[in-house]
Amino acid sequence: MSSTTNSAPAKRRSISYAKWGYFFIAPFVLVFIVCTFIPLVSTFYNSLFENYKEGLTVVGPNFVGFDNFVKLFTPRADGRLEILNYTVNTMTMWIMGAIPQIVFALLLAVIFTSERLKIKGQGFFKTVIYMPNLIMASAFAMLFFQIFSDVGPINQIITANGDKAFLFFNNEWSAKSIIAFINFLMWFGNTTILLMAGIMGIDQSLFEAASIDGANSSQVFFKITLPLLMPILIYVVITALIGGLQMFDVPQIITNGTGNPDQTTKTLVMALNGQINGNTRNFGMAGALSVILFIITGILSFIVFRSTEPKKEGKKK
Amino acid sequence: MKKRIMASLLAAACVLSVASCGGNNAATTTTTAAPAANNDTAAATTTEAAPAANNDATTEAPATEAPATDAAPAADEGDTFNIYAWNEEFKGFFEKYQPGYDAATQTLDGVKVVWTINPSADLVYQTKLDEALMANADAAPADKVDLFLAEADYILKYTDSDFTMDISQLGLSQVDTEYQYTVDAASDSNGKIKGVSFQCCPSGLIYRRSIAKAVLGTDDPDEVQAQLDSWEKYDAVAAKAKEQGYYMHAAYAETYRVFSNNATGPWVSGGTLSIPSVVEDWTNQAKTYYDNGYILDTLPGIWDDGKNAEMFNTGKTMCFFGPAWYFNFCMGNAQDPDNGCYGDWAVIKGPQAHFWGGTWMLAATGTDNPTLVAKVMKAFTEDESVCEQLIKNEGQFTNNKNVNQKFAEDPNYGNAFLGGQNDVAVFAGMTDSIVWQNATIYDQACNEGYQDCIKGYIDGSIDKDTALQNFYSKIREQYPSVTTP
Structure with a gap:
């Protein structure tokens, strides 16, 4: 292209602004390649090698093909397939937190944006709702660990009446519920703000028209707010899903990395952390686990995206 | 106005959360900030005599001490003495009892002492230590690990590797006052002794x-x-x-x-x-x-x-x-x-x-302060006045048979915590x-x-x-x- 412009400068009828486009997206592309694309590809690459540290001796890297994946998908002696176990744990705890998170956020968003209610002090409430998100997950986890610990305030109340202490972190469902609750508490504010922005983006005249037509609140919500909010809701669900699959900090801290009781609170990323930290530095196995996590995330995002996509009339062509 | 208050509130919250992130860093690297005057310590130590004479503890020390370890560090030794540990326990003992240590300038014989303390939980301590040891050969003189601590549960990982030095290279050897098991624990599979313990842990x-x-x-x-x-x-x-x-x-x-x-x-x-x-x-x-x-x-x-x-x-x-x-x-x-x-x-x-347990001091291969490493190892095993203070003030059971025996036989010694029992x-x-x-x-x-x-x-x-x-x-x-x- 440069040769043509050089040879025939007179031909310049229209000015191309394309290069400015490239110029402006260049920083993003550069950052994306360096910080996302290269690590992504190298993760795939690393997953094919045996490369770990034992004591102070480094083993590998030796090319082993798909051995790491085979190992991950080999059930242990008592028949438990650990990776499936971790995936189910992660999804269970995510769903336990995400459903109340989205329902609650949607409710709050509708209340706050309602023209009829016109709630005062919105700025204050928005700040308060968002606050938990500013606290570190680890601090939150520590706090809840203390509250529900064997000698914590809740158990002091229980044992004050002479009852036996309830070991919250020794019971699968109480441990999972606490983790899910922390995640819910941390993230519902963020979701509320996003959904409020979405609702406020809906044309007010539609709400007015509906109220003139005599629609009640639930009709307005289900027939107007929800359908028009769908794109934002999908975004919220997918980002929450990706965040949920990467659940790590809260269960890691609350169970001190053990995933107790009986591996029921161990998430995929905790398993990944177990491979990479401390003595092991098992880059091969960690790479393989990351690839699996990547695939799971991709599939689930695709499903969510497809199932919530509005059905178009002209699609049948 | 309302918006402005809200904005500043949010901004404050943001700043706070960032600040708390910084403050909560798990790894606390305690860099003892030596006064500026002491930064050119290498020069200072060669001209000034080692502060041995000012220190009561050293003068009381047994006369059998090899002259090599008692002398000030040679001129070509590093000006930073790096010690890796997983808690403050040994640091406290070191700062109180190590002969030649100057608490005001935080120097040992004029050499700046730098502690790197990482918690042992989640293997943080070993992870950081391993990284440092593997890079020790090429590290800048000020960053070289000189001395590090290891526990009974994982000491073999370090002693049975090339990352620790044979103490004979430091001019040290097994002494009779040490308990045999502490020596065995610090030996590699070929019987080379790689470190010493300052405590015996029955x-x-x-x-x-x-x-x-x-x-x-x-x-x-x-x-x-x-x-x-x-x-x-x-x-x-x-x-x-x-x-x-x-x-x-x-x-x-x-x-x-x-x-x-x-x-x-x-x-x-x-x-x-x-x-x-x-x-x-x-x-x-x-x-x-x-x-x-x-x-x-x-x-x-x-x-x-x-x-x-x-x-x-x-x-x-x-x-x-x-x-x-x-x-x-x-x-x-x-x-x-x-x-x-x-x-x-x-x-x-x-x-x-x-x-149960026990803490060993090991010399890192590549240390640029071998004289000081030897000096510290000697002080906490052979220096009877140091060991006596560890028992008297810290309730320890030392790795020095003579000192322990002295207290065991002393009818006036009793641990008040144990109701005056001679522990x-x-x-x-x-x-x-x-x-x-x-x-x-x-x-x-x-x-x-x-x-x-x-x-x-x-x-x-x-x-x-x-x-x-x-x-x-x-x-x-x-x-x-x-x-x-």
Whole structure:
């Protein structure tokens, strides 16, 4: 292209602004390649090698093909397939937190944006709702660990009446519920703000028209707010899903990395952390686990995206 | 206006959260900021004589000290002395008792002392240390690791590698006053000695005098020992204690080390993991004790708050197991001025002699301060005045037989925390039965992993096989080359 412009400068009828486009997206592309694309590809690459540290001796890297994946998908002696176990744990705890998170956020968003209610002090409430998100997950986890610990305030109340202490972190469902609750508490504010922005983006005249037509609140919500909010809701669900699959900090801290009781609170990323930290530095196995996590995330995002996509009339062509 | 207040509130919250992130950094690198005047220390040390003359401790030291280690560091040695540790315990001893250490400038013989302290939880300490050791050869002089600490559970990982120096290269050798097991523990598989320990850790049974009186009718250490000198007797007393509303011991893993450190076989041999029979014995005991209600039903770990709360004067637990370092390091609650029970304790050998823990000093290969490394190692093992202060002020049991013997025989010595009992004499009587054997580099992962994974079996929530499978998978995760059943 440069040769043509050089040879025939007179031909310049229209000015191309394309290069400015490239110029402006260049920083993003550069950052994306360096910080996302290269690590992504190298993760795939690393997953094919045996490369770990034992004591102070480094083993590998030796090319082993798909051995790491085979190992991950080999059930242990008592028949438990650990990776499936971790995936189910992660999804269970995510769903336990995400459903109340989205329902609650949607409710709050509708209340706050309602023209009829016109709630005062919105700025204050928005700040308060968002606050938990500013606290570190680890601090939150520590706090809840203390509250529900064997000698914590809740158990002091229980044992004050002479009852036996309830070991919250020794019971699968109480441990999972606490983790899910922390995640819910941390993230519902963020979701509320996003959904409020979405609702406020809906044309007010539609709400007015509906109220003139005599629609009640639930009709307005289900027939107007929800359908028009769908794109934002999908975004919220997918980002929450990706965040949920990467659940790590809260269960890691609350169970001190053990995933107790009986591996029921161990998430995929905790398993990944177990491979990479401390003595092991098992880059091969960690790479393989990351690839699996990547695939799971991709599939689930695709499903969510497809199932919530509005059905178009002209699609049948 | 309202928006502005809100904006500043949010901004403040943001700044706070960022600030707290910074403040909460797990790894605390304590860089002792030496005054500017002391930065050109290498020059200073060569012109000024070593401060040995100003220091009482050094002048009292035995005359047998080799002149090489007593001298100031050679001119070509580094001007930063880097020590890696996982807590402040040794740092406190070092700053108080190390001859030649100047607390005002935080220098040792004019060389700046820099501590890098990382918590041992989640293997943070070893991870950082490993990185530093592997890079030590190429590190800048100021960053070279000179001395680091290691614990009994993983010392073999370092001694049996090229990352630690033979102490003979530092001009040191085994001395008669050291306990043999501390030397064996610091030796590699070829018998080369790679470090020294400043403590000897025979571990005993520490009991609450008032509870012993209630259960056994006496709190006299000899009489209590007579009633608790075997596991059968211990079981019988546990049942008796329960009848009176007391717990025999608190944590389910309280007696773990008593069994595991008397192991007759290693955790891993020939690359295959097998559970030592003594650990099986412990598992059975822990299960029985939980089922019978002899221990806390909340099953706290040995370091947990739930267990430590039993050391307050409201506690209902009779026995704890630990070495000399346990008094100050773990029994803070018992020493609490308001809720503690200072003086209501005593120590005996208990049902079985054993040791627990211990901290060794190892010299990192590539150190640029070999003279100082040797000096510190010598001070904490051979310098009798240092060792005496460790016993007198810190309640330690030192790695110096002469000093320990002196205190053991001293009728005027008594530990006020133990109601005036001479604990040194008790520990000194146990040292002969400690043997360093069956150590592997996998010990830490196995000991900690097993205690953690078996908990579900003890409380009855999962069967034993599942608990063991969880343990095996933990070991496979940490040591991919180990074969598990």
